[in-house]
Amino acid sequence: MEAQQASPDSSSEECTVLEALPGKGTALICSQHKGKVSVLYCLACEISVCEDCMNGEHAEHPTDSLENIVDQQLAALQDRVDSAKNRLPQIRRAVQSLRDILQQLNSQRSSIEEDIHSSFSELYKTLDTRKSVLLMELEVTYGLKQKVLQAQLDTLLQEEAAINYNCSLTGEALDGENKAVILQTHKDVGERLGDLASQGLPLQPEENDQLDLMMEIEGLRKSIHNLGTIVTTNAVASQTEASGEGLEQCVVGQPATVVITTRDKSGGLCKTGNAIISAEVCTPDGSVADGEIVDHKNGTYEFQYTVKKEGHFSLALRLYDQHIKGSPFQLKVTTNAASTGSSDGGARKRSAKSPGSRSRQKGVRRGGSLFSTPKKRVNPIEDDLIFRIGTKGRNKGEFTNLQGVAACSEGKILIADSNNQCVQIFSNTGEFQSRFGVRGRLPGQLQRPTGVAVHPNGDIIIADYDNKWVSIFSSEGKYKAKLGSGRLMGPKGVSVDQNGHVIVVDNKACTVFIFQPSGKLVTKFGSRGNGDRQFAGPHFAAVNNNNEIIITDFHNHSVKVFNADGEFLLKFGSNGEGNGQFNAPTGVAVDVNGNIIVADWGNSRIQVFDGSGSFLSYINTAADPLYGPQGLALTSDGHVVVADSGNHCFKVYRYLQ
Structure with a gap:
């Protein structure tokens, strides 16, 4: 076998080529000394050499065994291969x-x-x-x-x-x-x-000839010219920074502030607001801070929060669900203002927004509550999470802003997937069964479905928030009819009473409507305010065994009970974090004993009351904390199912009736 020739651009210093020798396999043969095998490696010249080379021009150069050098370089190459391969999972995750x-x-x-x-x-x-x-x-x-x-x-x-x-x-x-x-x-x-x-x-005219047209065209033209805007930013998490004493330390019970400065991929300052930012102050067992994000509309934001116990915590700041620079930060919370080095103890006036709310921005969809504020639980029901289903997305079994929940005697769980414009159906054990719905503003189409209920005849009733009506579908998802069109302003929740009437909670009108399935209005009650028969953003409804209607009053932080004719019976709850208090209640359900189960949205918990509104206990959600619960229902096998909007899933918990 002929020796391989060196490539035209190979180094003139190289003096060896590969050649197959009888009985020796493939060896490095010295090109300058025919038939000589290179067994050494010149460390100075970084080439393999034979003995004759060492007696000649490489005589004074340090050498090592060619076999040792090959082993070393083989190991070095392997290390580089391993290092390169170690990047693959990162690249794949990034991809x-x-x-x-x-x-x-x-x-x-x-x-x-x-x-x-x-x-x-x-x-x-x-x-x-x-x-x-x-x-x-x-x-x-x-x-x-x-x-x-x-x-x-x-x-x-x-x-x-x-x-x-x-x-x-x-x-x-x-x-x-x-x-x-x-x-x-x-x-x-x-x-x-x-x-x-x-x-x-x-002889005198009995009419005149005036026919004029008045058209306020200019104002309308200006309005149309400015109608709508595409809201976005170029901010990226990898360049966005946070600053302020609130990144490292704060005092128990005193507000602390973190300033978030958004930047684009090149590190340039973003000069507009509306970025989607989330924040959590938490321990390994769940979120424990009350806070909010304020958008200054100039590319900077403030996270203002309060921690209610001392210790070491983790502060996570995310931009579009990605950690910003340095996040999560390690936070020390003390009871001594002097130990933080702040002359005012970190005190700062907070904006008058609902606790735990996301900064509200035009064109930005709002998720659930960002902050869980659990208190020490008294007499918790000893129940555990059975399972959770879902993640953020648009495919089957994925959700984007799930809200209403319903369950039926056939062992099905129905989820109103608001931003995906559909209803998804699962078994009581969490297996996906079907989904239906298409975006649109025509009868049979959906535009932000928020509430869902099942009629005793099997029909599926959906509160269509943006279409301002309630749609009725068959159990197979075939459109049948609509009701409330022209009357409703923003239907949020739906339920069915023992007479088969459809109860509609109109969030915008602050009114509860009761319809026959044919669409005929039976009665309505409620108006905007904080009185016994008034509401401030009512959300969902449930009906007990006495055919009494139970309504969650979101901004009044209470639950109200009415009879079937709309007459006020009782209310319970106030704003706070204690037993029996609420921070914006949402979902509601009633068990066979008449106990009332309420999703406490702002406090990210589920509370249980007796029929008179006396606090009983909590559903134990510590194993997998809630993150802004919305709709809530009882499954046919007696468990609690809740839409965990902030975690883009629904969860089923054991419930002892």
Whole structure:
């Protein structure tokens, strides 16, 4: 076998080539000393050499065994291979993350594109309707005026013709000078002429000719010119920074502040707001701080929070679900203001927003409560999480802002997947069964379904928040009818009473409507306010064995009970974190014993009350803490199912009735 030739661009210093020798396999052969095998490695020249080379030009150079050097370089290469391969999981995770973001970006674009088309279609319809109304109004007004004027004109023309005719007859008689004709004409026509001469005629116009059009075009044109905006930022988590004493330490019970500065991929400052930022102060067993995020609309944000016990905590700041620079931060909480080095103890006036709420920004969908504030639990029910289903996404078994929950005797759990515009159905054990729903504003389509209930006849009833009506589907998801259109402003929750009537909680109107399944209104009650029969953002409803209606009053931090006719019976709850208090209650259900189960959204917990509103206990959710619970129901096998909107899943807990 001939020796391999060195490549034209190989180093002139290299003096060995590979060659197969009899009995020696493939060896390094010295190219300068024919037949000599290289067994050494010149460390100075970093090449393999033979013994003759060492007696010549490499005589003074340090060497090592070629075998040792090969082993070393083999190990070094292996280390580099391993190091390179170790990057693969990171790269794959980054690739998957980018694919997820791209998929979400595409979904958002498609969703917004649909919203734009839908919104402008509604505007076109409204404009066409107004155009038709104006044209109809013009025709009616014109018709009325024209009828009056034409009738007056016809009268005058008839009188003119009558006068001319009778005068003509009389003139002929006068011209003939026949006495007999004159006498007859006087008898036949004279009286008639007298009547014509003295008859009152409508000589003045009985109508006018005014028909003007007033169109406030300029203001409308300006409004349309500024209608809608695409909200986004270029902020990325890897460049976004946080500062402030609240990153490292704070005092128990005193507000602390962290300033978050968003930056783009090049480190440049973002100058607009509306970024989606979340924050948590937590221990390994769950979140323990009450706080909020304030958007200054200039690319900076403030996280203002209060911790109620001392210790070492973790402060996580995320931008678009990604940790920002340095996050999570290690936070020390003390009871001594002096130990923090702050002259005012970190005191700071907080914005007047609901505790635990996300900064509300136009065009940004709001998730559940960001902050869990559990207190020491008294007499907790000894129940555990059975299972949780779901993650954030748009596929089967994935959710984006799930809200309403229902369960039926056939062993099914129904979830109103609000931002995915559908209802998903699972078995009591969590197996996905089906889903139905398509985005749109036509009957049978959904636009932010928030509440869901099951009628005794099997029909599925859905509160369609943005379409401002309630849709009824068959148990297979086939559209049947809608009710409440034209009456409802923002239906949030739905339920069914023992008469088969559909109870609709209208969040915007602060009113509860009760309909027959045919759509006929039975009764309605409630108005905006904080009185016994008033609401401030009511959410969901449940019905007990006495056919009494139980409503969660979100901003009044209470639960109210009414009879089937809408008469107020009782209320319970107040704003706070103690037993029996609420921070914006949402979901509600009633067990067979009449006990009332309430999802406490802002406090991220589930409380249990007896039928009179006396606090009994909590559902034990410590194993997998809730993160902004919404809808709540009891499954046919007696467990509690809750929509955990902040964690993009629903959870089922054991419940002892």
